[in-house]
Amino acid sequence: MxxxxxxxxxxxxxxxxxxxxxxxxxxxxxxxxxxxxxxxxxxxxxxxxxxxxxxxxxxxxxxxxxxxxxxxxxxxxxxxxxxxxxxxxxxxxxxxxxxxxxxxxxxxxxxxxxxxxxxxxxxLVKNLGKVLFNQFLLPFEVSSILLFSAMVGAVLLAKKES
CATH class of the missing domain: 1.20.120.1200 (NADH-ubiquinone/plastoquinone oxidoreductase chain 6, subunit NuoJ)
Structure with missing residues (x-):
């Protein structure tokens, strides 16, 4: 204490x-x-x-x-x-x-x-991981795909035309 x-x-x-x-x-x-x-x-x-x-x-x-x-x-x-x-x-x-x-x-x-x-x-992180990957697996994966597509879109928008 x-x-x-x-x-x-x-x-x-x-x-x-x-x-x-x-x-x-x-x-x-x-x-x-x-x-x-x-x-x-x-x-x-x-x-x-x-x-x-x-x-x-x-x-x-x-x-x-x-x-x-x-x-x-x-x-x-x-x-x-x-x-x-x-x-x-x-x-x-x-x-x-x-x-x-x-x-x-x-x-x-x-x-x-x-x-x-x-x-x-x-x-504890262990308990959060259990809940995240059991109950909320689908929303977690959908949000990761959404973030990945946003990252690819940002790279394509920032890329100069060659």
Missing amino acids: SLFYFVAFLSVFFSLLVIFSKNPVHSVLYLILTFFTFTIHYFLLNAQFLGIVNFIVYMGAILVLFLYTLMLMNLNQETEPVKSNLLKVIGVIAGGCLLVTLIASLKVSGNSEMVILKDPNLG
Whole structure:
């Protein structure tokens, strides 16, 4: 249980670094670390499939795309638009509303008990594969054929006439 709290602390710490980092590239790198701690949480909660998908999709694809986009944008202090005082006041009000919501959620969750799953093998990839390839085999294969035909169509559309 102490590992869970340590990873939760790291999640909050890295997410705060995402918000308060001045450099956007560093902010994206901290966001990658935050999503990595989420992946660890998924594995600790016995949801291996969600952990693997989070690792591959978010950390491997989306955040790398963010990083390359930020590096190609060449953000400078001179090109930063000046923000009005009204926008700053709206930001403070939105942050206050978020703080009130977080405090209220902590007060509500303080009275709850720990949830114990009836089936401890609920989030395992093995069980998902059994359901996917037994009950949902036909829709799975139809969707794979649909994705394959879309990929072939995209290649044919992008191919230059010779």
